[in-house]
Every structure is written in C-alpha cells, then in structure tokens.
Amino acid sequence: MRHGLTNRVIAQRQGVTLDAVKFHVSNVLSKLGLRRRSDLRQWTGVRVDSNLAINPPTQGVGMERFELGQVARHVKDIDAATVFFRDVVGLQHLYTFGKLAFFDCAGVRLFLSESDDTAASLLYFRVAAVHAAQVELEKRGAHFISAPHLIHRHADGTEEWMAFFNDNEQRPLAIMAQVSPQPTSATAEETSNV
Numbered sequence: 001m002r003h004g005l006t007n008r009v010i011a012q013r014q015g016v017t018l019d020a021v022k023f024h025v026s027n028v029l030s031k032l033g034l035r036r037r038s039d040l041r042q043w044t045g046v047r048v049d050s051n052l053a054i055n056p057p058t059q060g061v062g063m064e065r066f067e068l069g070q071v072a073r074h075v076k077d078i079d080a081a082t083v084f085f086r087d088v089v090g091l092q093h094l095y096t097f098g099k100l101a102f103f104d105c106a107g108v109r110l111f112l113s114e115s116d117d118t119a120a121s122l123l124y125f126r127v128a129a130v131h132a133a134q135v136e137l138e139k140r141g142a143h144f145i146s147a148p149h150l151i152h153r154h155a156d157g158t159e160e161w162m163a164f165f166n167d168n169e170q171r172p173l174a175i176m177a178q179v180s181p182q183p184t185s186a187t188a189e190e191t192s193n194v
Contacts, residue, residue, distance in 0.1 A: 070109040085112070128177065133163075161178075
C-alpha cells in the first residue's frame with residue numbers, strides 16, 4: 001500500500017484472495033486512524049521497534065549531507081546483468097534479492113531490477129535524516145509522492161529509509177538514509193573503556 005500497489009496486485013504478490021487484502025487494508029487504516037488509503041502514503045509514522053524510534057536524529061539534521069547515494073536501472077535479464085556489472089565492469093556485488101541486485105560504485109549504489117520497462121534511471125540522494133530532509137524539501141517546493149518509509153532492514157540491523165518526490169518534469173527522485181541500530185549498553189561500556 002505504501003508503494004501505491006492496488007489490492008489486486010497485492011493479492012497476487014502475496015498469494016491471497018482479494019477479499020483478504022480488502023480486510024487487511026481496512027484493518028490497517030482503522031488501527032492507524034486513517035480514513036482513506038491515500039492517507040497511508042503520506043503517513044509519517046515509525047514502528048516502535050525501528051532504529052528511528054529508538055534513536056531519533058537530533059533536530060536540525062537532514063539536508064546537511066545531500067549527495068548521490070543510489071542509481072536505479074531496469075535490465076531485461078538480472079542474471080546476465082549481474083555477471084556483466086560484477087565480472088566485466090568490475091563493480092563489487094553487495095547483495096541480491098530475487099530479481100534485484102545491488103553493487104557498490106565508489107560509494108554510490110547501483111540498483112538493478114529486472115523489468116521489460118527500460119525507462120530512465122532513478123536517482124536516490126543520500127541525506128542524514130530522511131524525515132527532516134522531506135520537510136526541508138517541501139518548504140522549497142518539492143512534491144512528495146510518499147512519506148518516508150522503511151524499505152529494508154539489513155542483517156546487522158541497519159535500516160534503509162526512503163521517500164519519493166517528483167522533479168520539475170514530474171519524474172521521480174528519492175531521498176534515502178541509513179539508520180544504524182543503537183549500540184547495546186554492553187557495547188557502549190566496552191567502547192568507553194578502550
């Protein structure tokens with residue numbers, strides 16, 4: 001729902017009935033106190049177990065670091081593209097999830113996704129705090145397609161947060177931030193003793 005998928009597409013992807021999706025959508029909206037499905041795309045809520053809730057960024061951070069963080073590109077064959085970018089181009093392969101592959105390109109991630117649609121690349125800008133950056137960009141006139149939301153939690157607990165907005169020609173752009181888990185008290189004690 002946060003990505004704008006229809007009930008029918010969600011049902012197909014989850015392997016459930018359309019009625020099951022309708023029930024869950026209604027339940028989610030009710031629990032969040034939202035009236036319309038479109039309200040969810042702008043919901044700025046953060047799960048209580050998220051790194052952002054446990055260790056929120058300090059006030060004022062957001063746009064201090066605004067740099068290219070990721071470029072997305074559609075490819076027709078993810079396996080062939082993975083071999084090409086890893087073995088021919090020589091980029092470090094970071095990880096693969098199904099039909100998605102990620103590479104390091106001197107600190108900028110290259111995100112490949114398999115699709116018949118070979119539309120233009122999507123630029124992702126790295127920011128210090130995704131929520132604060134959204135507020136600042138909206139003050140400057142940017143129109144956000146969706147509120148910041150958690151995209152992925154890595155094995156080490158680091159969270160990937162993103163929000164999408166349009167450029168002046170209505171093409172999508174994104175801001176992204178990584179939020180590390182707060183160190184445990186034992187880790188903090190060990191660090192202070194070093």
